[in-house]
Amino acid sequence: MERELPTSLLMFIASRAAADRIFRTLQDAGFTDVTIAQSRLAMGLDPGGTRLSVLADRAQIAKQTATAIVDKLERAGYVERVPDPTDGRARLVRMTARAEAIIPLARAEEARIEAEWEAHLGPKRMAQLRDALTSLREITDPYR
Amino acid sequence: MERELPTSLLMFIASRAAADRIFRTLQDAGFTDVTIAQSRLAMGLDPGGTRLSVLADRAQIAKQTATAIVDKLERAGYVERVPDPTDGRARLVRMTARAEAIIPLARAEEARIEAEWEAHLGPKRMAQLRDALTSLREITDPYR
DNA sequence: TAGGATAGTCCCATGATCGAACTACTATAG
DNA sequence: CTATAGTAGTTCGATCATGGGACTATCCTA
Numbered sequence: 001m002e003r004e005l006p007t008s009l010l011m012f013i014a015s016r017a018a019a020d021r022i023f024r025t026l027q028d029a030g031f032t033d034v035t036i037a038q039s040r041l042a043m044g045l046d047p048g049g050t051r052l053s054v055l056a057d058r059a060q061i062a063k064q065t066a067t068a069i070v071d072k073l074e075r076a077g078y079v080e081r082v083p084d085p086t087d088g089r090a091r092l093v094r095m096t097a098r099a100e101a102i103i104p105l106a107r108a109e110e111a112r113i114e115a116e117w118e119a120h121l122g123p124k125r126m127a128q129l130r131d132a133l134t135s136l137r138e139i140t141d142p143y144r
Numbered sequence: 145m146e147r148e149l150p151t152s153l154l155m156f157i158a159s160r161a162a163a164d165r166i167f168r169t170l171q172d173a174g175f176t177d178v179t180i181a182q183s184r185l186a187m188g189l190d191p192g193g194t195r196l197s198v199l200a201d202r203a204q205i206a207k208q209t210a211t212a213i214v215d216k217l218e219r220a221g222y223v224e225r226v227p228d229p230t231d232g233r234a235r236l237v238r239m240t241a242r243a244e245a246i247i248p249l250a251r252a253e254e255a256r257i258e259a260e261w262e263a264h265l266g267p268k269r270m271a272q273l274r275d276a277l278t279s280l281r282e283i284t285d286p287y288r
Numbered sequence: 289t290a291g292g293a294t295a296g297t298c299c300c301a302t303g304a305t306c307g308a309a310c311t312a313c314t315a316t317a318g
Numbered sequence: 319c320t321a322t323a324g325t326a327g328t329t330c331g332a333t334c335a336t337g338g339g340a341c342t343a344t345c346c347t348a
Contacts, residue, residue: 006254007261007270008162009187010277011155016204017284018152037335043153053295060160062337067297069335089295089344110150117151120283121276126151129276132269133154139264140161181304197326206306211328213304233313233326 011133018113025109031102033076039106041069042078042099049082049092058143073099162257169253175246177220183250185213186222186243193226193236201287217243 005013023036034042044050044058056066070093073079078099084090118126149157167180178186188194188202200210214237217223222243228234262270 005281006162007258007274007277008159008254010274010281011159012163014277014280014284015152015155015159017286018150019156035334051295052297061335063296064298064338065336072334084295087295087345089342091296110152114151116283117280121279125272125276125279128269128272129280130151130154132265132273132276133151133158134149135265135269136158136261136273137149137154139260140158142161179303195326196328205304207327208307208329209305216303228326231314231326235327 014117018110021113022106022109025105026102029102029105031105034073034078034102038069038073038078041066042073042095045079045093045095049094051084051090052093053090055093060142078102158261162254165257166250166253169249170246173246173249175249178217178222178246182213182217182222185210186217186239189223189237189239193238195228195234196237199237204286222246 019036023039026034026039041055041059041061044055052066052070053063055070056063059066061069070079070081074081077096079093080096081091081093084092121129163180167183170178170183185199185203185205188199196210196214197207199214200207203210205213214223214225218225221240223237224240225235225237228236265273
């Protein structure tokens with residue numbers, strides 16, 4: 001018999017499985033130079049570009065770490081840094097075309113995963129799951 | 145307005161919040177030398193001791209990584225390596241008393257988190273959440 | 289306009305991660 | 319009962335991730 005696992009660990013197992021699948025999808029599509037931490041930071045990018053400190057906040061990492069990751073993404077041609085016209089100290093991190101080519105791939109795999117989960121749980125339990133998780137976000141998400 | 149986040153990301157947010165809290169609890173209790181990766185591996189320990197390769201499988205990391213983490217845990221006095229009587233090649237990684245002192249702390253914080261989540265969601269939605277997550281594990285957990 | 293706050297970077301130390309190659313031991317085919 | 323194939327764990331070496339501390343340039347506010 002299996003012991004009862006904490007709810008948070010159950011979430012970790014599932015979310016990790018999803019992240020791994022998306023990661024492997026990108027690898028298989030030839031984007032072999034992106035890492036999970038890099039994708040995680042890139043997920044925080046807004047269409048018009050985002051400040052590094054905002055990216056760091058969203059990914060919950062230190063500014064120095066964000067700098068290092070953006071460096072690598074920039075060297076690999078996925079993002080570029082442009083001056084922020086509204087603040088001379090700041091720069092905006094923006095996706096390049098190369099990065100934008102990845103988005104649909106990741107979204108498609110994400111959609112496949114959601115579909116598989118819904119097929120496994122049934123539409124009702126899937127809706128309950130999303131509802132509970134969305135509500136939990138109010139007390140667990142440090143950023144909104 | 146907030147865009148719809150993928151289910152797996154919602155799980156990531158919540159599970160990360162929980163992991164961070166448990167981690168901080170241990171830090172505050174004076175166990176400042178344990179890292180999250182180390183705790184994650186240690187969570188795979190069985191009472192009687194566990195082989196390194198099993199720990200690696202459970203934490204989903206490579207054997208070499210597990211070796212490195214066990215090295216650090218051993219140096220810090222949290223685990224010890226003893227020969228496996230049933231197989232001359234293998235060794236069992238076992239918790240020391242020092243590590244066992246941590247367990248109740250972590251479990252208590254985990255229980256507090258679960259209680260807060262249940263208070264926020266209500267008992268019914270919490271049960272539905274656990275039910276869905278447990279079921280999902282069947283298709284997302286590579287180890288059972 | 290001076291002083292404090294903020295954005296980003298650099299240096300540096302440590303941890304995490306894994307491919308490849310290795311040693312010691314086990315298990316199995318003949 | 320040996321040869322040999324497989325397994326458990328380790329070591330080496332490289333790269334990424336991470337954050338503390340300190341720094342520069344710029345902004346904001348009293």
